[in-house]
Each structure stands twice: as C-alpha cells, then as structure tokens.
Amino acid sequence: MARYSDYIQMQDYLPVYDITADSSNNLWASFIPTHQFCDLLQRTLTAVSSADKSKRKSIWVQGTFGTGKSHASSVVRHLLCDSFGDIEFYTKKIEDASLRNQLINYRKNKHFFSVVIKGVEGAYDLRRFSLSLQREVKNALVAAGHGNIVVKSDFESAIQYVKDHDSYTQDAINKHDELHDIAPTPERVIARLEANDIQTYMELEEALYNTVGVTLTSKSVSEWLAEVEKAIEDEGIADGLIVFWDEFTSIMEAIGSDRINVLQNIAEKAQSCNLFLFLISHRVEDQVASGSKKDDVRTMNDRFDTIRYMMDEVSTYRVMRHTFEIKSDKVGYDQLRYNRTVRLNELIDYLCEGGVEEERSGISNLFPMHPYSAFLCSKLSDYVGSANRSVVNFMNDEKKGFRKFIADEYVYEQRSLLTAEWLWDFFFESFLANPQCGAFTSNFQNHIHRVEEAGDDYVRVYKGILLLNTLSTQFATKSTDVIARISPNEKSIRGLFADDRLEPKMDDILRFLDTNQIIARDVFGEFKISVSSLNPAELRKEEEKVAAQFKSALDFLNYNFAVKANLTKLFVVGDYLIRKCEPQLFSCSDPEPVLRSRLNKYTNEKPNTLHVAIYLAVTEEERRAVENRVKDFSSEFLNSIHIIPTEVFTYESRSKFISLLASHNVAKSHYQESIEKESDLAAKQLVNKWGNRLINGSFTLYFNGEQTSEGIIGNIYSLINKKFSHRVFTKGMESVKAYRGITNTFLANKNFPALVLQMLQSQTRDKLTKFSGSDMPAKYIFEENDNHLIDEECRLTPAAIANGSWIAQVCNEVDECIEAAKKKYVDKFSLSEVFAPLMRPPFGFFPSRANWVAFSYAMRKHKADLFVTTISQPISDEKLADMIKDLFVMWNDGHSESNNKLMLRFGSKEESELTQLLYEVFQLQFIKDIPEVKSLSNVRWGINEFCMQKSRYPLWVLTYCDNINEKRAEIIKLLIEVLEADQNPDIAKIKNLYRLVNSEKVDIAQLVSSPKNYENGFINFISSIKTVKIQRDWWDELLEEISHLQSEVAFRKESDVRECVLNFYIMKRDQMNPAPAPQQSPSSPSGTSTQPANTPTSTFFTPSAPAAPKLVSPDAVKKAKTLVKEANMPGVLWQKVVLDIIDNNPEVAEFISNYLS
Structure with a gap:
C-alpha cells in the first residue's frame, strides 16, 4: 500500500546543534538565514563596529529550546571570525542587500578571534569562574596556533610562585592530602598548572594558605581578557576578541552576584576595546523573576544588547521544511499536494492574514501537514520548547510525530492530512509540566475515556479544542488577530479539520462535547475551559x-x-x-x-x-x-x-x-x-x-x-x-583515600554476611583479597600505593602497622576492645557493648562493605578466644558471622548497647590447656573418626567415642577400680562433672580439674586408657550391690540390657545403671521362681569362678586371677615408676607404656631404674 513516505524522505536529524563542533564539516552553513537571524546579525555588526559607545555592547541571545539560537549564533561567529574567502559563499544567502553589503564591507577589512565555550562545569564560585574563562581562552589560542601570546594568567602566576618557592610548595603538598593525591611533587604541580588544571590551582592555593599563609596573586579576569584582546591586535592575529558562550543558562542558575559582576565588567570593556561577550541561553529573566538573582539579572541586561530569538512563522516553516526532502518524483508529489489541498486555499489566506506569499508557500511546502497544524506549529515553536519537545523534534519523531505520520498507510488511504490531534499528543508532556495548562490537562485526563467511547473523530476534535485552549492562554497578550486564530471558537475548530473526513460530523461532535459538559460552549460561542469560577x-x-x-x-x-x-x-x-x-x-x-x-x-x-x-x-x-x-x-x-x-x-x-x-x-x-x-x-x-x-x-x-x-x-x-x-571520622573508612571519590554500590548501606565469612575463613592472601563485581573496591583496604598491607598468611605487614594504615588502626582498636573486655568481664559479655567505641567517632562504623570487611578481618585473630556462653567451645565462623550481622544491624540504627543475642565469653587458658591435656591422656588420636579437638565439647564427644570403641563402660566405673586411690577417684568424679556441665561450664572447676589432672597426668593416663580398669571397676560396682547376685550365663545379657539405656556410654548415670541392674536381676529371679537366688559372688565374662576349688557346684563367676608374679621389692617398683615419670619423654603415651610394662612385669623395675639413673 502507498504511503506519503513514498514521496518524502526525512533528512539526517541532528537534535542539538553543538557550537563547539569542528567547523570543517561546514554544518553551520546549512542554516537558513531567516528574518530573525538577519536581525541578530545586524545588531551584532552594529555592536562590534559602531563608534558610538552607547551602541557598543556585548550580545545576549535568549530563546526557548529548538528555536535555532545556537545554530544562528554559530553562523554569526563564522561570518565575523572565519577568513572572508571561507564565508563569501554564504553571504549570497542573505537576501537583505543592505545587511549583506554591510557585512562584506566590514569583513574585507576586519575580523575577530573567537573563543567558544559551552557550559563550563564547575564554574560555581568566583575563582573557578575566572580560571575557567582563562583556561578556555588560553586553550583556544593554543589550538589556533597562537600559544606564543604572553599575557600572564593566574596559572602562569602560580607556576612562577612554585618555581621560586620549591621548598614551601613541597611542605604544602605534604600537609595537604588533596593536593598530594593529584600532584605529589612541585614538578607535578607545575605540569598540571601548565595544562590549566583548575582543581590543582585551587588545591595549591588552599594548601599554601593553610601552611605558610600565602594567597596566590590573581588578576581581574576582565582586565586579563582586555590584555589578551590587545595582544591579539598587537600580534596581528585579529581585530578583536569575541567570547561565544553557549548553554549559559546553567551558568546563570548557579552563579551568584560576584560572578554576575564579573560578567558586567567584561561586558563594559566593549566600550573601550574590541572585547565582546556573546552569551546564548534560555529566557533567563523568566527563570529568575522570583528568585534571589532578579535584580542582578536586570542590572546585567543593561550592559548587554539582549536579543529575544523567537521563531516567527516564516522561520518556523523553513526550519520544519528543512527536515525533509522530496524524492525523485517531485511532479507526483506536487500533483498529490494539489489534489488534497486545493480546497484549502481560502483557509491558508486566513491563516496568513491576507496571503503573504512567503507564509503561504511556507505552509504549502509542509504538505502533508494540514495548513492549520503548520500554523499552530509556528506558535508552539517559541512557547513550548524543551530538550525533548520542539517542532523540530516533532518532525523527526517516529512514535507520535511527522515521521510516524508519513509512514502510516492508513492515513494515506484515507486522504488524511496531519491534523491538530497529532500536535496535542506529542506536546502533551510539556503541557502537563506547565502549571498554566493544568485546567486543560486535567480536563483531558478526566474526560478522555468518555470521548473515546463516542468514536475516534470525537477524540480528534476534542484534542484539537484542548490544543487551542492551551495556546490561547499562552498568547493572551498578543494581538486580537492572533488570538482569534488560536482561540477555541467555532471558526478555528472547523478550520483545524477543514476538508477532513470528519467535517460532516462536526456539528454532532461539538453538540456532544457541549451537552455532556465535557467542554461547554460559552455565551460567546467559544469552547473555552474556564480556569476559575470561584467566589x-x-x-x-x-x-x-x-x-x-x-x-x-x-x-x-x-x-x-x-x-x-x-x-x-x-x-x-x-x-x-x-x-x-x-x-x-x-x-x-x-x-x-x-x-x-x-x-x-x-x-x-x-x-x-x-x-x-x-x-x-x-x-x-x-x-x-x-x-x-x-x-x-x-x-x-x-x-x-x-x-x-x-x-x-x-x-x-x-x-x-x-x-x-x-x-x-x-x-x-x-x-x-x-x-x-x-x-x-x-x-x-x-x-x-x-x-x-x-x-x-x-x-x-x-x-x-x-x-x-x-x-x-x-x-x-x-x-x-x-x-x-x-575530618569528622578521622579513623573511619574515609581514611582510605580511594573511597573519597567513589559513590557507587560498593558504599551502599546494606548487610554483606558473605564478606564476613570470606574474612574469617580465608587461609591465604589471594583468597582473602579475592573481590569481584561491586565488592572490587574492598581491595583498597589491603593495599596502598600498589603495596600489600597483609602477608601471604593474611597477617598485617610491619609496614602496614608502622604507617598506620586504616586496616591496622581498625585491628588495633579491636585488640584494645578485646583486652579491655578481658579485664572488665569475668563471665559473659555482649559484643555490641565491647565494640561500642567502633561505632562512635573517630571510627563511626555502620553497614558498608568497607566496614564489614575491616571489622571481620580484625576479628580473625580473636575468634578462637570467643566462646558461646552455653557451651565449652570456640564460636563457629558461621555463628560469629551471624553475630556480626546483628551487630551491624544495631550500628545501622545508631546504638550499641548490651544485647542478649550477642552474648559471648572468653575461653580461659586452662580451658584450652585442659582440652589438649585430656586429648593426650585418653589417647584420642587413636580413636577412629575423631576430628581435630578444639574444645572441651570436642573432648566430651571424643571420650564418649573412646568408651564406645574401647572400654564399653561409663567413666565413673573407674572409681570402683582396685588400684585407684581416693585422690584419683575425686579427679574422675570432677572430670565427669565438668564434661557433663558442657552447656554451662564452670570456669573455676575447669581450672581446678586442669591442675589436678596435670599434677598426676601419667597415673591418670594409665588409669583411664586401660579397658581392663573399666572392666575391673564395673565388676566391683556389681559386687557392691548387696541385693544382687549375677550368674555367669547372665553376663552378656546384662551388658546388652545396659547398652539400651538412652544416654552416652561414657556419661551414663551410675543411678541409671544401678537401677537397670536391679531390674534385670529381679526379672531373672522371677523367671527362676520359686528357687531362691544363690548368695554367691558375681562372675566375670571369662567364666572363671572366684570361689575355692572345693565348691564344684558354684554357678557364679568372677574374673580369673593372673599368675603370681615374681616377687620384687615394692620400693624397687616405686623407684622405677618415679624415674619414669620424671624422665623427659616425647609424651604421656610413652610414659604410660613404660609404666604398664613395670606393672605387668615387675621384674624389669630394677633394669629400668639402673637405665634411667
């Protein structure tokens, strides 16, 4: 199917003209010299060439976005500053012969040197403002090959000072971190100043003032510019200097009276020399009319020739027409235009106030845009302009604009022209943001659904009327003729859709809007939306x-x-x-x-x-x-x-x-x-x-x-x-200079528990400092000037400690908090109370990756000393990570008082030593499936495994052993008490147990590591129960019964075992009823009777007695054992082995005594 785009091709679209762009592409020359431009050029020529001082003024061009003021100003720059040969072709485009001749005559004799500035970020105080101007002028001279001009700027003055006062400068650098970070030596300072670096100048000035009380000399920028202008003339470079400053709106929004005064002073120089400012901005007075700079702007306007750059009708039509071109079939296009607009000539005459040919052709050349839509665009161009909404944007918009329209097959088939509803849709966002349009946008939002139900043509007319209401408000002060053509009267409304398919429906549509009070017809016949009808x-x-x-x-x-x-x-x-x-x-x-x-x-x-x-x-x-x-x-x-x-x-x-x-x-x-x-x-x-x-x-x-x-x-x-x-948090994460310039997700106020585990568990530097993604900047905590602050084993390097790096300071503070807590708390303590100093200045910890990482790293060395209050073992990494998370949650709320969820205790030295001692005494290294023993809780588990795999009896049976004395029996009882109290350990008893076991560790090791001692003790225990006699063939059954007790083997209660034995005996006795149970001694599993040999009918047994050893003097045995205990052997195990040999073979006692003596 056919489309208008078969005849029309959109031109390459440049949404914003960049005045600083390289002029080699001659883009500037594509500009069409409109009446408005000619006025701008005329007034500029007058300002720079007049001998009348009252007419010699700097220029200030003001206008809304999209009016072409930047492009027009760029053309003025080229016409005044380029070589005449490069611009002569363009003078032919200027239709005003008088202006053309004036320009040619002036340019044959004179031209200006131009400096082009766009914005200037950071020119927000007087010093930076002046330095920015100096920098831009110097850069422009150098770029044009005129770097040899010698007019000393503030930068050169500063360079000279540094060269003359090298030692003062170095001292200032060393004492001023901000300067040291960007230029650590006077040579680097000079290099950056030669590059006109403003930040270096500012930091140098502050550093010198703070250290030696020196203020860098500075010259009035207006005087400096005047000297530069004179040098330009003296060197024959040009006949004057013009500073073109585009996007000056943002500068005006930021600057204060001091900088406005500077601009006024520069502007006043135009009366005494050929120095001019050419400012380009939005309508500044409108923006600051109710602000604090109101009077300043009015005063400033007096020093400038302020030119309102507005888009008149013809200029608008030309700019819009320039956005597209006719393809090869121009004849077909002209014929199509004639066929579809022939009945609109009278309307065009009305819109052009009698038919000025230039306007008529401007409107006609915008086909397939409806003439009334083209006319309304000429009004929208100057009053509804923004970066995203201008008539040029409308022409090129692919979603709601002209480009979209010409590609639509349906509108071509319907013989439709681009009518007013397209403009309303495109500019609606601009209307919505304008308080003066609130009544119209509110009406639209309130009623559009009802109108949509009536039909598409109803919506089109409704939007057209709203557009007229909006524009008539903006043009309230304009002439009656203009108001009549943009007011929502019936003539204008019908004109919007003249020769459109909906014309026959117009009466019905207007009646619908009126009778439904969507937009009521007033007494004058207008569909005007009332702004207020309040009392x-x-x-x-x-x-x-x-x-x-x-x-x-x-x-x-x-x-x-x-x-x-x-x-x-x-x-x-x-x-x-x-x-x-x-x-x-x-x-x-x-x-x-x-x-x-x-x-x-x-x-x-x-x-x-x-x-x-x-x-x-x-x-x-x-x-x-x-x-x-x-x-x-x-x-x-x-x-x-x-x-x-x-x-x-x-x-x-x-x-x-x-x-x-x-x-x-x-x-x-x-x-x-x-x-x-x-x-x-x-x-x-x-x-x-x-x-x-x-x-x-x-x-x-x-x-x-x-x-x-x-x-x-x-x-x-x-x-x-x-x-x-x-300066507030002198030891906070701000101490890491790299973080002062970072504002990203790394510094987010969140929780990062994964980083805690990485810090607590990593065993090598590479793993500990392996950061990726948003965590990457954490590496700066562990490195400084590309030097590592921790070694391969993750310990702080001596240099890190000596230089007071931030991580070293954090670790030192954590160490001091831990040491203070050990002195203050004898029992449990709260992490939040102990580390409260870290939340306050000078550290000020709060949830941030840097703080999570630094604190967790500092806790590494202390985690083995921190025990959960209810068990006798160091806190796990996972539990500690959870506590650190809870701690940071508190710190996020700005408090760090005691909290029951964060309670811990310190593990005692004796607790750790007792753990190791019991590990050796019970020879747990020989027990299968026993992991590394780190706490008494681990020891308890290991001893239970020992009893399960080796002894098969509870610990307390050792107290019934034949060869145990009272002291060792008490040690066994205390051992059981301490280990059974694992959930709430008594530190005093732990210390006492360690002292007792350590004093007799060899004898205790002999006692607890021999399964025979357990068997002997258990038999004696059974024998001590007076009411029970166990027969030999019951023994295995009894042990099986005891094994079913619901408790750990090592820590089964004596009372539970006694009760189990009694119940077992009663059961057996009842089974043998009525025969009474024989009153004989218990038997051992070996089945050998303990009764005399002359009692053959005995059915009870005790363990067989060992063969009688060779008689050896008890003193000899005692001496050998004492020498063994005092001997320096590899460990308790070897001492026990030798003692066991003496016990089983007393005859070797004399040999061992002689050997060790």
Missing part, C-alpha cells in the same frame, strides 16, 4: 487560613514531597555520600532556642552518621538574618555540617502559593475537581521550581567555625566526601 470573597477568607498554616520554608517544601526527596537524596550513602547521613532541614524563621534545641537533639543521635543541617528561607531577609547564628552553631556543635542555600522561596512565590492553595481548598469544598487538581499541580510546581533553583544554586557551608562556598547544592556531596567527612 472571590470565599477565596480571600481561605487565603487567610492558608497564610496562617504556611509560614516557614519547611511548610512550603513539605507540600511537595518529591522536591524534598530530591534535595535529601543528595545525602544518600552509596549514591552520593561515602558516609551515612540523615540530613535535617531547618527553617531560618525558627527562633534561636528552637533551632538550638533541635540541633542538640540531632547531633547527639547516631554518632556514626554525618550530621548535616540545612537551613531554608522564604525570603532573603530571613536567610541573611540567620547566617551569623548558623556560624556560631557550627562552633557550638562541633563536627557537624551547616548549610545555607543561596536560593530562597521568595515572597512572590509565597503569595502565589497561598492563592493557589486557597483555590484548591475552595474548589474541593465545591466539588470542582478540575480546578482543585489544577491548583494543586500549580502549587506543587512552584515548590518544584524552587527545588530546582536550590539544587542548582550556590550555598554557604559552615564547619567548626570555618566557612566555605565551593560549588552548588547539586554536587555538595563531592565537597563533603573530599573535605569534611574524614
């Missing part, structure tokens, strides 16, 4: 109530939460700041006692956060009145940051706000929803504009009595990160 007396009464309710700056700010959020989000850690901060907003109108009370409360809360107080004012008088008081507060509340923004809400905005909110309240009470919404939106927009001025405006910052004004509110976080945060 004036009721409004005045409501205004009094609103005025009483809204007094302070915070009252107005709180009305628009989004604005408040945009301001406070600049202090969000991770996104902007590197330190957690919860800024507090104060009203300058509050009494001093109220401010002091709130500050006192605020600065005493959450000691690990930055305390930032922001003072907002309604009027300039309020702001000025509080300045000295705030400075005093900064000295009173030390280490807190106090900020006074330059921008105030203004008295005018306050009055408008009160009026709008009164309208909102009254409309709400009368159920006039449209006015209610419109007024609410407009009131919020007033606050929104103030918010934008605040963020883009300058400020005064006070800290500990010091004052600074560096930058704008929008980038104040950078200043705080680099210059203040580390």
